[in-house]
Amino acid sequence: MPDAGAADAFPVLVPHGAACRQTADAFAFKWGKTDTFGSPAMREATRTWLLDRYCGGDPDRLAEWLSTPGRLILDAGCGAGLSGSLLFAPHLAQHTYLGIDLTSAVTVAAQQFIERGLQARFLRADLSALPIRPGSADLILCEGVLHHIQEPIVALRQLAMALSPQGRMLFYVYARKAPVREFTDDWIRYQLMSLSDEKAWEALRPLTRLGQALGSLGVSVEVPEDVPQLGIPKGVYPVQRLFYWYFCKAYHRPDYTIEELQHVNFDWYRPLVCHRQSPVEVEGWCGTVGLSIERLHVDDAGISVVARRSDA
16 A cells, blocks of 8 residues: 555546536645645634534544554545544554545645654545455545535445445535525536636635625524525524525634635635535435445535445
């Protein structure tokens, strides 16, 4: 198995289609901007979010899954390795971590792991043609990747085949949003389509600043009853959250820098391949590829799954 420094030595299996190539290029660009992710605030928020969705907020559950030394952890679509390093850092001395990504982000990931003193190996390859032995991965993380693949079920089937009989797969996909939000998301993607990645990044800056401005208001509004035409449930919402969930994603966290907020918005709006699913569709995927769902966590943002092989 190659070491971290050998990531670029492997052939790249590039999927067909301009949209797939654009999506891969967008993520290579994003993860190359290493100053836009990885601050203590961003790392802690991301780690908490991961543990909440997959482990019910309990890191001991993850430790239990990795209680037997010598397991193979596969980070499928690892990007710069942010999620993998946050989840698995305490366990990597006892296990083998393998990060696979289609893009040059694996080089960034290798460097990030080296800087943090973490042991890791990396491959650059397409998840739809996974180059590892069937049944060899004991824990698979596929965080926010399948919805950026033209045929996600093909990649999910490859991952299911790679999973060991007693292993677990953790994956996350985007949930379908309210109707106006769905329209706005795709409209902004269309507006950015003809731009270079650098120009698209800058074109999103006014939207990012709008999210900051709305978030700084500190004002909430009550929706007195459900608005089914807009998909808005009744309730009390901070103005920024109401805008964010039901009209336009303009991300905001007061502890993030403007560049970190840009990173989140670019991640959402730039890739042309960006599927959104329903829980029923995700359950259908799992049944089709022979996975049994152990945990299904659904929120406004997406659908998180912990699954095992159905024949285990």
